[in-house]
Amino acid sequence: MRVFTGDPSQWNTGGEKHAVAIGVFDGVHRGHLAVFRALKQARLDLPIAALTFGTHPASVVTGDEAPPALTSLKDRLNLFAQAGLDTAAVIDFTDETRALSPAEFIETYIVEGLGAEAVAVGSGFRFGAGAKGTVNTLRLLGQDRGFVVIETPIVDLHGTEVRSSAIRAAVASGGVELAARMLGRRFAISGIVVAGDARGRTIGFPTANVTMPPYLVRPAGGVYAVMCTVDGVTYPGVCNVGTRPTFGGSDEMIEVYLFDIDIDLYDKDMRVEFVDRIRNEQRFASVDALVSQIRTDVQQAKMILGV
Numbered sequence: 001m002r003v004f005t006g007d008p009s010q011w012n013t014g015g016e017k018h019a020v021a022i023g024v025f026d027g028v029h030r031g032h033l034a035v036f037r038a039l040k041q042a043r044l045d046l047p048i049a050a051l052t053f054g055t056h057p058a059s060v061v062t063g064d065e066a067p068p069a070l071t072s073l074k075d076r077l078n079l080f081a082q083a084g085l086d087t088a089a090v091i092d093f094t095d096e097t098r099a100l101s102p103a104e105f106i107e108t109y110i111v112e113g114l115g116a117e118a119v120a121v122g123s124g125f126r127f128g129a130g131a132k133g134t135v136n137t138l139r140l141l142g143q144d145r146g147f148v149v150i151e152t153p154i155v156d157l158h159g160t161e162v163r164s165s166a167i168r169a170a171v172a173s174g175g176v177e178l179a180a181r182m183l184g185r186r187f188a189i190s191g192i193v194v195a196g197d198a199r200g201r202t203i204g205f206p207t208a209n210v211t212m213p214p215y216l217v218r219p220a221g222g223v224y225a226v227m228c229t230v231d232g233v234t235y236p237g238v239c240n241v242g243t244r245p246t247f248g249g250s251d252e253m254i255e256v257y258l259f260d261i262d263i264d265l266y267d268k269d270m271r272v273e274f275v276d277r278i279r280n281e282q283r284f285a286s287v288d289a290l291v292s293q294i295r296t297d298v299q300q301a302k303m304i305l306g307v
């Protein structure tokens with residue numbers, strides 16, 4: 001998959017036209033996949049491109065911090081490739097981008113940048129300065145600039161609209177099963193395994209401490225059944241997200257215990273997929289009480305994971 005960044009006038013498409021999906025696509029969830037699928041089903045015989053944003057528009061438009069992301073940009077691009085897209089164009093949303101009128105935005109990125117002959121967006125799509133552009137605006141611009149517009153409805157999952165905001169809320173409340181249904185895959189965090197205080201090893205449960213990227217949404221504190229991938233190998237395990245109150249901890253972290261395996265994981269990149277939440281994080285009166293609960297957590301996680 002080709003990836004274009006920077007000045008759209010320098011995107012080297014080789015004169016090739018595209019069918020283009022526009023959106024932030026945070027999480028690349030079932031709703032986003034429906035937009036891509038609509039372009040494929042249109043049988044336009046065109047390479048399919050996603051126009052996305054390296055910087056979340058909300059952080060520029062409102063001046064507040066961007067909402068926590070469901071995926072890193074790197075993971076988003078990988079998911080585009082897995083979805084069968086041919087091209088990704090990544091825009092850094094700036095004040096200059098924000099000031100573009102709907103017509104200027106489409107001319108700069110869609111027509112001149114990607115040579116669009118078809119554009120797909122979700123229902124309620126807004127664009128351009130002041131979010132004045134609507135799907136109808138896009139259709140009128142398409143009539144003038146020679147591209148067709150495909151509007152896809154919001155995907156409904158048993159009465160819940162599949163939106164990035166809904167998935168963030170599910171993850172943040174510990175509802176990782178619901179998040180997985182909306183994503184079409186498990187919610188995951190990737191990070192580097194770093195040295196901890198080795199306390200887990202002293203109580204019989206050696207854990208890997210995984211760094212939490214600051215821009216990603218945080219799962220609610222608690223214990224989860226997880227599947228973890230390191231160096232291309234996937235292991236079942238149990239994970240605690242939180243501060244370890246039994247030991248007076250204060251820094252939030254991810255601690256993963258891999259079942260019946262004791263290998264050197266330091267400085268390795270680990271992908272932690274959250275399968276189901278087992279319980280809230282809690283403080284125990286003694287280390288023995290904590291160890292007893294961990295044994296119970298491990299057995300419950302094994303039942304959930306079928307191992």
